[in-house]
Amino acid sequence: NAGVTQTPKFRILKIGQSMTLQCAQDMNHNYMYWYRQDPGMGLKLIYYSVGAGITDKGEVPNGYNVSRSTTEDFPLRLELAAPSQTSVYFCASSYFDNSNQPQHFGDGTRLSIL
């Protein structure tokens, strides 16, 4: 069982470039999330989705877009990369809401914008 799979693991972008971070889960989870982790900070929620076709903003959505066309996939897009988006990005999923269901995390994507 693969769980939550993120690709790529590492990427270096130039300012102004765009890219898509991929996230896929094979646990048939309804809920999926994107977080960023900056040094000395807690995980910050970027976007989340409660099911296919439904997405919503988290705490730090500016500069990002998401889509959820299938239950399995939840890609995160950076349209115009900026140095402030240098971070480690984690995708997570859960079967239902956060009341009693833990989130399952991918291994992260380390992104540097130069």
Add this chain to the structure above:
Amino acid sequence: ILNVEQSPQSLHVQEGDSTNFTCSFPSSNFYALHWYRWETAKSPEALFVMTLNGDEKKKGRISATLNTKEGYSYLYIKGSQPEDSATYLCAFVSGAGSYQLTFGKGTKLSVIP
């Protein structure tokens, strides 16, 4: 913005010592409290999800307690081992709003053999 504080930021203990650390969160609109264990170069792994005041959960040598009225949770590790070295994250879920996790900055535990 919800305030979730973890203390201490980091600590070093000798192998065999027991230790504990704290997660503080808002005492109003409590919905759930999550604990995760995050080893370096790996992904966070769920330890506990706690929902009831007075809850106590245990997983091997690790246990957690919850006080929703005063807004804190303790994580205890009994007889620390080097493999317990990790960052321990707590995350608060408020019942007012979007029901999403607000994470603390974590407590980094280093167990010295």
